[in-house]
Amino acid sequence: MKKLNVMLxxxxxxxxxxxxxHDAEMAAEKNVDSYEAYVDSVYSLDDEEKMFNWDAIDAQxxxxxxxxxxxxxxxxxxxxxxxxxxxxxxxxxxxxxxxSEMANKESGNSLYVSYFGxxxxxxxxxxxxxxxxxxxxxxxxNFVNTFQANKDNYSREDFDKIKxxxxxxxxxxxxxxxEGLSSEDNGKIASLKLEFAPQFKWERMTAKxxxxxxxxEAAE
Numbered sequence: 001m002k003k004l005n006v007m008l009x010x011x012x013x014x015x016x017x018x019x020x021x022h023d024a025e026m027a028a029e030k031n032v033d034s035y036e037a038y039v040d041s042v043y044s045l046d047d048e049e050k051m052f053n054w055d056a057i058d059a060q061x062x063x064x065x066x067x068x069x070x071x072x073x074x075x076x077x078x079x080x081x082x083x084x085x086x087x088x089x090x091x092x093x094x095x096x097x098x099x100s101e102m103a104n105k106e107s108g109n110s111l112y113v114s115y116f117g118x119x120x121x122x123x124x125x126x127x128x129x130x131x132x133x134x135x136x137x138x139x140x141x142n143f144v145n146t147f148q149a150n151k152d153n154y155s156r157e158d159f160d161k162i163k164x165x166x167x168x169x170x171x172x173x174x175x176x177x178x179e180g181l182s183s184e185d186n187g188k189i190a191s192l193k194l195e196f197a198p199q200f201k202w203e204r205m206t207a208k209x210x211x212x213x214x215x216x217e218a219a220e
Contacts, residue, residue: 024074025074025075025076028071028072028073028074028081031064031071032068032072034064035064035067035085035088036084039061039088039095042061047102050095050099054099054103111161111162112165114150115142115143115162115165116142116143126164126165128171131169131173132179133179133180133181136189137185137189140169140189143169144192144195144196147199147200148199151203155207159203159204159207162200166196166200170193
């Protein structure tokens, strides 16, 4: 009788362990399913909503990924779960890259408009043919004024864009000089350039130094 009780007790314990293991596997599967479903739901959002809410989206993604990766420790078929997670990771990283590119483009467009206005579109070839002898002084003046007003808010990438635009504007000036630019306007532009160049060089160098220091601190 005693032996029977021991056997029954062992069977009950084994059944309990099996049940716990089964529950853990089900919970793990649920976490992986939830992780995949979340990424699919992010894909279904329109681009504007993704960009506007990206920080919250990414925070939620990181939480769900952590939960899924922790949960698969309880799965017998762990290899299959890892493959599913890795495929979803790749899918999310592709989406993240696309969102980053769209956000950078939108930011670049807004930055460009602040310097040159919405009406003066510029292509990848930096074509500034809309700048002429009659408006070039005001273009330079607005360029310098805009930089001075916003220089403390620019990222290193912003400074790089501004540098490229400034060089393209200078290249256009060389052409405009031959098209009848007045000596008075040319002199005023020279004064603006003298004011802008050293200030821009200092601010850009400082921005790069600050970002490098921030990156170093984050890595420590």
